[in-house]
Amino acid sequence: MNDEYFDVGQSGWAGAKYIPSDAVIKKVCRLLKCGERDIETILGNLEEDMQSCRNENRSLRVELTNYEVKEMLESSDDICGLKVVKKIYDEYDLRQVSKIAEKLVENENTVALFAVKTADKSNLLFAASKDIKNIDMNELLKDAIILIDGRGGGNKFLA
Numbered sequence: 001m002n003d004e005y006f007d008v009g010q011s012g013w014a015g016a017k018y019i020p021s022d023a024v025i026k027k028v029c030r031l032l033k034c035g036e037r038d039i040e041t042i043l044g045n046l047e048e049d050m051q052s053c054r055n056e057n058r059s060l061r062v063e064l065t066n067y068e069v070k071e072m073l074e075s076s077d078d079i080c081g082l083k084v085v086k087k088i089y090d091e092y093d094l095r096q097v098s099k100i101a102e103k104l105v106e107n108e109n110t111v112a113l114f115a116v117k118t119a120d121k122s123n124l125l126f127a128a129s130k131d132i133k134n135i136d137m138n139e140l141l142k143d144a145i146i147l148i149d150g151r152g153g154g155n156k157f158l159a
Contacts, residue, residue: 087115
């Protein structure tokens with residue numbers, strides 16, 4: 001029997017802190033449905049597949065964002081010649097909402113006013129296209145966060 005041991009931490013190995021490496025290898029082989037000699041190849045293939053899935057996921061998110069932006073622009077409110085898009089997101093990734101706002105304001109005369117609510121906090125995200133000179137998103141955000149006892153800031157076009 002092999003004298004090497006692996007630290008298994010909080011895995012499902014019935015209370016054992018350390019288990020013989022042979023047992024780990026056998027379990028991995030069972031999970032991967034392969035022999036010991038094939039483990040490296042199988043894991044390499046899984047890593048490539050995972051990277052391919054990540055790339056496809058990223059591409060699909062970009063495509064979905066483009067459709068969402070198009071739909072938001074079509075249904076936006078027209079206020080004094082500005083396309084105003086407003087939306088409240090529940091349990092949504094703030095980075096994704098920021099990407100949506102950035103895409104929206106690539107269009108002229110567009111303002112995006114977003115709120116993102118999560119279990120532990122809420123965020124406001126205000127954005128304006130670069131051609132809008134008379135509205136300062138940073139000042140608008142500061143006025144809004146006073147109402148909710150918040151903090152934050154940004155610049156004239158993104159806050």
